[in-house]
Amino acid sequence: MASPELGEMLAFAPFQGGIWEMSAEMAADRGRKLGGRVAVVTGGARGIGFAIAARLAEEGAAVVLADMRVETAREAAASIRAGGGEAAALPVDIGDNASVAALAAEVDRLHGRCEILVNNAAISDTTGIDRMTMERYHEVIRVNQDGAIRVTVAFLPLLRKAGPGRRILNIASIMGLRGSPDAIPYSTAKGAIVNFTRALACDLAPDGIMVNAIAPGFVDTPMSILADGSHEYDADWFRDIYVKYGRIPLRRFGKPADMAGPAYFLCSDDAQYVTGQILSVDGGVSATF
Amino acid sequence: MGLLVDRVCVVTGAGQGLGRAIALEMAREGAIVALLERNPATLEAVAAEIGGEGGTAAAYALDVTDYDAYGRVVADLHARFGRIDALVNNAAINPPTRTILNDTLEDWRRTTAINLEAVYMGSKLVAPLMVARRSGRIIHIASIQGFASSGEIGPYNAAKGGMIALTKSMAVELGPYDILVNSVAPGFMLTPMSIVNGVDETKTPDFIEWYVRRGKIPLRRTGYPEDVSGTVIFLASDYCRYMTGQLLVVDGGLMSTF
Numbered sequence: 253m254a255s256p257e258l259g260e261m262l263a264f265a266p267f268q269g270g271i272w273e274m275s276a277e278m279a280a281d282r283g284r285k286l287g288g289r290v291a292v293v294t295g296g297a298r299g300i301g302f303a304i305a306a307r308l309a310e311e312g313a314a315v316v317l318a319d320m321r322v323e324t325a326r327e328a329a330a331s332i333r334a335g336g337g338e339a340a341a342l343p344v345d346i347g348d349n350a351s352v353a354a355l356a357a358e359v360d361r362l363h364g365r366c367e368i369l370v371n372n373a374a375i376s377d378t379t380g381i382d383r384m385t386m387e388r389y390h391e392v393i394r395v396n397q398d399g400a401i402r403v404t405v406a407f408l409p410l411l412r413k414a415g416p417g418r419r420i421l422n423i424a425s426i427m428g429l430r431g432s433p434d435a436i437p438y439s440t441a442k443g444a445i446v447n448f449t450r451a452l453a454c455d456l457a458p459d460g461i462m463v464n465a466i467a468p469g470f471v472d473t474p475m476s477i478l479a480d481g482s483h484e485y486d487a488d489w490f491r492d493i494y495v496k497y498g499r500i501p502l503r504r505f506g507k508p509a510d511m512a513g514p515a516y517f518l519c520s521d522d523a524q525y526v527t528g529q530i531l532s533v534d535g536g537v538s539a540t541f
Numbered sequence: 542m543g544l545l546v547d548r549v550c551v552v553t554g555a556g557q558g559l560g561r562a563i564a565l566e567m568a569r570e571g572a573i574v575a576l577l578e579r580n581p582a583t584l585e586a587v588a589a590e591i592g593g594e595g596g597t598a599a600a601y602a603l604d605v606t607d608y609d610a611y612g613r614v615v616a617d618l619h620a621r622f623g624r625i626d627a628l629v630n631n632a633a634i635n636p637p638t639r640t641i642l643n644d645t646l647e648d649w650r651r652t653t654a655i656n657l658e659a660v661y662m663g664s665k666l667v668a669p670l671m672v673a674r675r676s677g678r679i680i681h682i683a684s685i686q687g688f689a690s691s692g693e694i695g696p697y698n699a700a701k702g703g704m705i706a707l708t709k710s711m712a713v714e715l716g717p718y719d720i721l722v723n724s725v726a727p728g729f730m731l732t733p734m735s736i737v738n739g740v741d742e743t744k745t746p747d748f749i750e751w752y753v754r755r756g757k758i759p760l761r762r763t764g765y766p767e768d769v770s771g772t773v774i775f776l777a778s779d780y781c782r783y784m785t786g787q788l789l790v791v792d793g794g795l796m797s798t799f
Contacts, residue, residue, distance in 0.1 A: 426799055430796075430797060430798050430799045431797050431798050432798055432799060433756070469799075489755065493751050493755070497747065497751070498692070499799075501692075537799050538689070538799060539689055539690060540689055540690055540691060540692065541685060541689045541691065541728075541757075541795055541796060
């Protein structure tokens with residue numbers, strides 16, 4: 253048990269993460285590491301998907317923000333271009349075969365290949381077993397589980413004709429590694445994504461395609477706004493237990509930008525011998541109890 | 542008929558808490574239980590308890606880090622019974638509640654000596670007897686602190702994590718001799734060791750609010766020694782024949798959630 257003294261000590265220590273001096277070499281390389289690579293991010297219009305897309309664009313990738321919210325995606329792409337990056341927005345419903353096929357065809361027409369595929373799009377769900385209908389279950393699975401697999405299958409030809417640095421990055425969740433109440437379809441789908449990642453890594457290793465996942469913990473995204481309009485992390489249980497008592501050792505919820513660094517790493521040349529891995533990016537939640 | 546009739550089962554740290562419950566339960570299943578315990582008073586009390594229930598116990602006052610004495614105990618058991626069927630490595634201590642910033646090398650050495658090195662040495666002393674008979678069970682009592690941490694208990698975390706890894710290497714190396722090696726990871730347990738600095742960690746308002754009332758332990762209660770002894774009986778019994786190198790988590794579901 254973390255003692256009150258330790259809690260107070262940490263509460264008074266300002267958060268230092270992310271503050272560091274970039275070396276001259278790193279600064280000179282910035283913006284070139286993913287140069288000439290095409291990256292497609294599903295659900296790239298906002299939240300974690302947008303943070304990852306923006307980071308990949310910053311590193312020189314030509315990004316495609318594929319999203320159901322095509323207007324939001326267009327604005328997001330414009331903001332990346334305004335910052336000097338290369339970005340386009342395309343519509344997709346990853347739950348639909350024809351829509352995903354159309355996306356792959358359009359990326360093929362625009363770029364002729366895809367080095368990096370980020371399977372990020374998902375819908376939120378808070379259905380416990382007693383309230384769950386099989387219709388609701390299949391609806392969530394169709395998008396959150398089958399969606400990532402559907403997009404992967406459609407993009408395989410584009411990945412196989414891409415240049416070096418081929419990567420698939422799946423966005424799993426701590427909910428795919430641990431259970432929590434009232435989230436049966438979501439947890440089932442994310443658990444499937446975890447082992448899909450490992451199995452796919454085996455199948456695609458001969459093609460030089462590295463397949464990995466990140467498992468975010470509590471992250472403040474548009475999905476954190478609950479149906480009643482309240483914010484998930486404004487609740488007492490979150491502030492008291494996860495923050496005050498340190499069940500999140502870093503004592504804060506994550507921001508989408510916190511996911512972008514690990515995501516970029518797995519998509520970069522620094523991760524050439526890493527495949528089939530799940531990186532938990534959760535502020536330490538899964539290191540304690 | 543009991544599950545462990547006439548099996549010679551060694552339990553370290555048998556004087557209290559989990560070790561006592563395991564020893565009592567093994568005796569009830571018909572085992573001849575060798576109690577290894579540093580504290581003569583609790584040792585005699587548990588031996589008397591087993592005898593009073595009509596069971597068979599052999600009591601040895603032993604500091605498990607005194608390896609010469611440990612060797613003599615093993616030799617004596619071999620001379621008396623001709624075999625050791627199961628070894629339960631249970632003895633352990635809590636280090637003082639400190640962090641990496643203020644703990645001491647002495648905390649580390651003492652904790653890892655008892656909680657890990659003695660497990661290794663005890664297993665090393667007993668395994669040859671099992672190899673000779675091509676049969677045996679070695680069961681390590683680890684902890685959820687072996688793969689996650691509450692903080693302020695680093696040497697304990699390292700020792701318990703070490704036990705879990707040692708389970709794997711011993712299972713691989715002793716498998717050819719039909720010796721099964723598994724470990725158990727209890728979660729929060731109501732034992733004398735759950736009292737830290739005079740406060741029972743399973744009775745604090747925080748514990749009751751978070752782990753019990755809000756269900757972060759899905760079974761919504763702390764564990765009792767009897768919750769663990771059943772799992773150890775299973776691992777020592779003939780119901781467990783093709784499972785080795787595994788970690789059984791007995792925590793009311795705590796580590797399945799977040």
